[in-house]
Amino acid sequence: MSRSFLELAHAVAPLLGLTVLCLVHAAFCRWRRSSEGLNGLVWAGWAGALALAAWEFFLWTRWATLPGIVASALLVDVPVYALLAYGYANFFNLGESSVRVRIYRELVQAGERGLDRLDLLGRYDEEAMFRARLVRLVAAGDLQETDGRYRLGQMRLFWIARMIFGLQRIVLGRPQ
């Protein structure tokens, strides 16, 4: 294999990880016939990371030195893969729980007639929205329910919430 090919293979290593992530996630969703919230994404994220590690190992056996490959993996490939995976997770989640995407879909279906504001608001039963979130969060392990009380389960969404609300304060100057 030529040096140029190996250099290219190294440069696009995070894209390989992202491709594996997308394929595993699509297979998971098609197999389970639902997204099952974050769980499918977490498995797919690990599969992509594993593919990235295997690719780095392959490159090390063919071309790179061990310190070189470890440094580039830690400084570039892993952070870039993490960013791509994070972007993918957010992109997927827009379709999963975004009210704005659903409003868009409703308006596309309504076509040129548009939708009566009250009719649109009526389609969104806030109780149904609340229940849908509760069911989704409990199923994914993000909330735990015991004796009718809800507590945080896995902390992953808590950290995402902290980051999002922190950025809101910094970028938009929105009070907490």
Next chain:
Amino acid sequence: MAAGFVAHWFWWRWRRPKRARAVLLVLFPLGALCLAPAIPPWLAALGLAPLGWAGWLNVALAVLAFTLAYVVTYSALEADSPTLGLIRHLAKHGPAGLAEDALRGFFREKSHVSLRLAALAEEEMIVEKEGSIFLAPHPYRLFRAVLFYRSRILRIGEDGG
């Protein structure tokens, strides 16, 4: 990246652009492009080898990954996420947690749909005429991509909302 973020911070504090996501998609790569000429002398000063074409490809990929990750994060940043709001509210109550009614009460303090409609109108993505709501002329690339990916690639139902 940092330069792009600082420019973004000042710009947004001064006046938030209407097509914020489109502006961000241009702002970060443009910031990186402006500062790219500083990389070779900086590497030389550190005694490191200059970047080859593969190295520059790596840099471009890193900029692209950061930009895309930030733009999708920004969507969540702009609109208060009901899900993340619930999580944060529950976290404030610690291990004691909250009863379902209390959680419901918190969730229903805001009309999430009205807030989203107001945000879409502000971004000029929808127009309201005589009590009816219509889609405004807008490419809607992100929304279309999300729905296409869900239905054609993942083949999952129309959850959302």
